[in-house]
Each structure stands twice: as C-alpha cells, then as structure tokens.
Amino acid sequence: MIQNPILPGFNADPSICRVGTDYYIATSTFEWYPGVQIHKSTDLVNWELVSRPLNRKALLDMRGNPDSCGIWAPCLSYADGKFWLVYTDVKRLDGAFKDAPNYITCCETIDGEWRDPWYINSSGFDPSLFHDDDGRKYFMNMQWNHRGKGTGGNPKHASFDGILLQEWSPDKGLFGPVKNIYNGTERGLTEAPHIFKRNGYYYLTTAEGGTGYEHAITLARSKDIWGPYEDHPQKYLMTTAGAPDHPIQRTGHGQYVETPDGEVYHTFLMGRPIKGPNGEGRFCPLGRETGIEKCVWREDDWLYLEAGGLLPRTQVPAPSNVEKRAIAPSKTDFSQGSLPDEFQWLRHPEPERLFRLEDNALVLIGRESAGSWFEQSLVARRQEHLKYNAETTLEFEPENYQQAAGLTTYYNRGKFHILLLTHEPDMGRALTLMSCAGDYPDGALTFWLEGPQAVKSADIDMRVEVDHASQQFFWRYKGDEKWHAIGPQLDASIISDEGGRGEHASFTGGFVGMFAMDITGGAKEARFERFSYVPDVQRRAAQR
Structure with missing residues (x-):
C-alpha cells in the first residue's frame, strides 16, 4: 500500500511525471534555497530526494522576497530527451500586485546542471508546460488581476482571472495568440493548470478554493486545446471541503500520471491538522504535504477516484508489490x-x-x-x-x-x-x-x-x-x-x-x-x- 502523505512535511504543489519506469515529483520551496525539490521513486511508495535544480544566482535570487514568496508551484515534464522545469519567483505577497516572473529551464539529467533560464512572462503565477503529440509546446499560467482586491490573508476570487494559454518554443519564445481558456467553477481562486491528453480529449486540471480548507482539484476537458472546456460531472476530482473530520484536509493542486501498465494516479496537496494547545482550533505543523490517489477511467471518459466520492484515502493500492523502507533518524x-x-x-x-x-x-x-x-x-x-x-x-x-x-x-x-x-x-x-x-x-x-x-x-x-x-x-x-x-x-x-x-x-x-x-x-x-x-x-x- 501507498501511505499518504508520500512526501511528509513541507512539500507543496506536487507536479509529477514518469520517465520509463521512474517517477519524479517537483514541489514548491518558496523562500528556501536552493529552489524546487525533486524526489524520485520506482514504485510510488518509496521516494528519494535527488535534486534541487535552482541552485545558482542565474537561476534564482530571492533576496528581498517576502515570506511565502519565491518558488510557487513548479511544473516538471519530460520531452525531447530532456527534463523541463517551469517555475515562478514571486516577489510580492500582500497588496494588490504580485510581481511574478515565470521561467523555464531544462536539463538532460534530473541531477545535472540545469541551463540558464528562459524568461517567459509575468502575467500570473503557477506556470505549466504541455508537450503535444505533434511536438508543439504550450505555456499556461493563471492570470493575476490587480484590480480584484486580492491581498495576502484575504484572497479575492476576482484577482484570479482565468488560465492563459499560448504557444512557446525554445527558439521563438511565446508566439501566436494568447487566450484565456478557462475561468474555473464558482469555487474560484482558479490556479495551477496542468494539461494531459487522452482519447482525443485535452484534460485540464486546476486547483481552486485557495490554499486552505476549501481547496479542491477541478477537472475539465475539451477536444481542442484552445477550448471551450466543459467541467467534470462532479466538477471536482478531489476535495475535503465539508468533511472536517476526515484525517486528510486542504486537498488540492496536483497532477495526473500513468504507470507503464496503464494504471492511473493523481498527486495532490494535503494537510494533517491537529488540535491547538488548548484543544481548540486546528493547525498543520507539518505544513502542506504531498499525497497521491489511485483513479479510474469510466465509460464517460471522465476520471474518478478509484474508491468513489471526493475524499482521498490515507492508504492507497500501489502499482506493484513493494517493500516499505524504515525512516532512519x-x-x-x-x-x-x-x-x-x-x-x-x-x-x-x-x-x-x-x-x-x-x-x-x-x-x-x-x-x-x-x-x-x-x-x-x-x-x-x-x-x-x-x-x-x-x-x-x-x-x-x-x-x-x-x-x-x-x-x-x-x-x-x-x-x-x-x-x-x-x-x-x-x-x-x-x-x-x-x-x-x-x-x-x-x-x-x-x-x-x-x-x-x-x-x-x-x-x-x-x-x-x-x-x-x-x-x-x-x-x-x-x-x-x-x-x-x-x-x-x-x-x-x-x-x-x-x-x-x-x-x-x-x-x-x-x-x-x-x-x-x-x-x-x-x-x-x-x-x-x-x-x-x-x-x-x-x-x-x-x-x-
């Protein structure tokens, strides 16, 4: 069995990809240096830290960044014989503005020296890169609206102004039309876009509801990458909102992955709240951690949790027999x-x-x-x-x-x-x-x-x-x-x-x-x- 969380402690915003029989997860590091943690696994159970790629000034300099700024929601992918890493270096938290430059870097090996980055844009955060079957690449990020009165500690839906999509190449940079392809559901705070493709559909996962207890993973699809996108029949693939007694909370922000045998899983961000010092309230001393759930495709070509419903489990069937390793001091x-x-x-x-x-x-x-x-x-x-x-x-x-x-x-x-x-x-x-x-x-x-x-x-x-x-x-x-x-x-x-x-x-x-x-x-x-x-x-x- 897989025991959630698979990455305990502060490991937020998991982006997962598979290369052959190896799985890799990149997580946010915010103001901590070097930037981005990448863990590797061969069985989805045992994970090893193998790289923190943003390890020099040319890739990342966060001096002066406020707390909880810096590296938000990286996206890790593999194409053309290279690993590709997309990341944001957020320079402001409070107030109407965000100042969120987005970058792409790449490397032939996960633990090698990653190239100096391409600067992409600064229109919003949570960037993502999708490699289509025909070799074309598409860049996405949420669009930040500074007129929407979104402030640290009190986020407003109007500041999250949809998901932007534009074609990108290493030689041309961003080119062609830029389009807002998805405005999200009524839950709002729509961010963290990832696209994957199956049976002629482009599936778009996003995170909604903020980083707290209303968090959710939303799923939508379209026959055309440019949309329009229809929402999942349940709207959400996962959420623990409205289930305060569930051991896993704050569920959202993840990415789809398939095993070599065709089994399907989806990572997610999670928290494990406990009572405060007076037995009141709830807090997550381990921060936002990484979990994973097994999913299934149904006849309607929509993805669902294997166990049904919207709540992720603390134990999930692994893709093969594995040996759980002891955690040494x-x-x-x-x-x-x-x-x-x-x-x-x-x-x-x-x-x-x-x-x-x-x-x-x-x-x-x-x-x-x-x-x-x-x-x-x-x-x-x-x-x-x-x-x-x-x-x-x-x-x-x-x-x-x-x-x-x-x-x-x-x-x-x-x-x-x-x-x-x-x-x-x-x-x-x-x-x-x-x-x-x-x-x-x-x-x-x-x-x-x-x-x-x-x-x-x-x-x-x-x-x-x-x-x-x-x-x-x-x-x-x-x-x-x-x-x-x-x-x-x-x-x-x-x-x-x-x-x-x-x-x-x-x-x-x-x-x-x-x-x-x-x-x-x-x-x-x-x-x-x-x-x-x-x-x-x-x-x-x-x-x-």
Whole structure:
C-alpha cells in the first residue's frame, strides 16, 4: 500500500511525471534555497530526494522576497530527451500586485546542471508546460488581476482571472495568440493548470478554493486545446471541503500520471491538522504535504477516484508489490564536507556569505536578524513528524547582545521560537529564549526568561522537544549527561500556516535548525559541531 502523505512535511504543489519506469515529483520551496525539490521513486511508495535544480544566482535570487514568496508551484515534464522545469519567483505577497516572473529551464539529467533560464512572462503565477503529440509546446499560467482586491490573508476570487494559454518554443519564445481558456467553477481562486491528453480529449486540471480548507482539484476537458472546456460531472476530482473530520484536509493542486501498465494516479496537496494547545482550533505543523490517489477511467471518459466520492484515502493500492523502507533518524557531525541533503537556507544565492563547512563543523557567519528578508544565516531542515527532538552542539564567543546564535523552530520571520547564546552587559555569556508569535507587521518579540541565564562556557548543547502542539527547550554544558529545561512550554501551533494571520497569509511549513546573527555587521561566527533530528521521541523527564 501507498501511505499518504508520500512526501511528509513541507512539500507543496506536487507536479509529477514518469520517465520509463521512474517517477519524479517537483514541489514548491518558496523562500528556501536552493529552489524546487525533486524526489524520485520506482514504485510510488518509496521516494528519494535527488535534486534541487535552482541552485545558482542565474537561476534564482530571492533576496528581498517576502515570506511565502519565491518558488510557487513548479511544473516538471519530460520531452525531447530532456527534463523541463517551469517555475515562478514571486516577489510580492500582500497588496494588490504580485510581481511574478515565470521561467523555464531544462536539463538532460534530473541531477545535472540545469541551463540558464528562459524568461517567459509575468502575467500570473503557477506556470505549466504541455508537450503535444505533434511536438508543439504550450505555456499556461493563471492570470493575476490587480484590480480584484486580492491581498495576502484575504484572497479575492476576482484577482484570479482565468488560465492563459499560448504557444512557446525554445527558439521563438511565446508566439501566436494568447487566450484565456478557462475561468474555473464558482469555487474560484482558479490556479495551477496542468494539461494531459487522452482519447482525443485535452484534460485540464486546476486547483481552486485557495490554499486552505476549501481547496479542491477541478477537472475539465475539451477536444481542442484552445477550448471551450466543459467541467467534470462532479466538477471536482478531489476535495475535503465539508468533511472536517476526515484525517486528510486542504486537498488540492496536483497532477495526473500513468504507470507503464496503464494504471492511473493523481498527486495532490494535503494537510494533517491537529488540535491547538488548548484543544481548540486546528493547525498543520507539518505544513502542506504531498499525497497521491489511485483513479479510474469510466465509460464517460471522465476520471474518478478509484474508491468513489471526493475524499482521498490515507492508504492507497500501489502499482506493484513493494517493500516499505524504515525512516532512519537524521544525525550528522558535518564531517562529510558538504551540507547534508535535508538542509536548506533562506533566499540567498551565495551561501558562502552565510555558512561554510570546515574541521567537521558547520560554521554560520552571523548576518542579519531573524526578521530579515535579505541575508539571514539560518540552516534548517523540515519538520516531518508531530513528535520529535532535535539537538545541536554550539561553540560561540559573543561579545555583545547584538551577537547571538542557537537552535530554532522556525516558520518565517514572524513565527519562530529561538534558544540563543548571547552576551549580556555585566553578565557575559548568557542564554536567552525568544519568540515571535505572529506574522509581521503585527509580530513582536517575547522574551520568556525573567532575565538572561548566565553560562560559564562557550560550548553548549541545545535541544528542543516538540510534541504536537507544545515544545520545550533544554540546554547543558557540552559533555554533561543531564539536560536542563529552560523557559516554559511553548505554543508549537505558531509554527504553522494557521499561526499568525492564518492559512491564506502563509503556506509553507515548519523547520528546525541552526541560526546565527550579528547585527553589528561584524560577521561573528558560530560553530555547530553536530545536528540530530529524531522522530517520535519518548520523554524521560525523570532522568533530567
């Protein structure tokens, strides 16, 4: 069986394609660098991260991009002996404008060096490329209407002004007529177009209803790629709107794929909400994840879920017998000389300004604050479990309170918790614990300790234990056996889409990692000797 999600943790907007017997899924990375995650599978059950192709300045520079901007909804395809990747680098979230340049790049191998991109247009986001049987290529994106009063946190249907289609070639660029081929259903917020072809029909899948709990996958078809398109008899292939007790929620935004044997599946975006710290509300600490459902064609030439209805299942029949692999804890001592695959950083195409690996350690170069959109020294990995612990060993010699380094659970610059080693006047080295509990501009720092806690050594172990809606930080001197809790239990629901301004204002996922800042501009360095991420920890408070 396939267990949903197939890509746990922040892996949104899945675009899937098959090449021979291999399957590939590309997902959004938003402000995290390098851009786009591509996973590979041979059985639709076991997936391996094989590439983050947007890994240099010529392909992507996100310095200054607001939170939840950057890489939205890539489209991955294969034709002419090459992989093709279409992507948007969104430069604005709030307000009437979006500023969303769209690009195409390609590469003969999935993990090779992708060519410098073709700039395509900026009329909207969620671009897609369709390769027709006759070799012609068609580019699509949703059209953004800045007169429609669509703002971050409060999207308006009128800002989503239909799906544009135009022919494209590597030599000519966009050419010929551009046409709005589909305005969507009454659910609105129509985006994420993908076309596939079968039995003489062009099938158009789109995402509707926004990124929250009204999300849906809509299906339409036409005998002519230019339309008109008729809606599916159910309108939607998948949605969990109106089913609040279903374990999978926020279902939408996916793509169709066929196996070599002709079985059919459809990826989808999903969330797994849990209750907040007071047992109220719901939030998705693992962000927007990737799922997949098995589908069937019926005599009316329409695609339906194999099990019927509109709700995706947590377990789905796989195309063949497979062996489920165990998920091993992630532990590294940074001795390999390169950043482990699970880690990313924020926005910057020149990582040498933020960190380096040397002498079996990750050295972070203190740059701007945790509130920066430009140059922030934060190296982190996705939260993939509702219950986990993370540890690191820090060596740091701060000289003033503007220099600090430590361990953080992080969503964006307005939603984080950080345990920091810093320097306090008349005290020297000290620990402090701070949080930001709401998206800017409303967010403000909260300091949880009555006063900074003096420490005698520059070598500190730090630990955070996350258990569903709560989390607790710990510390000890390097080499000690006993951990010491520091500060209160904190609200882990902050580290989610639903934290702060809510589900439509931010839509990425939780991270845990290492951070350093030096807002004097002196680039003070912090040395991290190790980092571990261990899921499903069982706390043993009696031993502490």
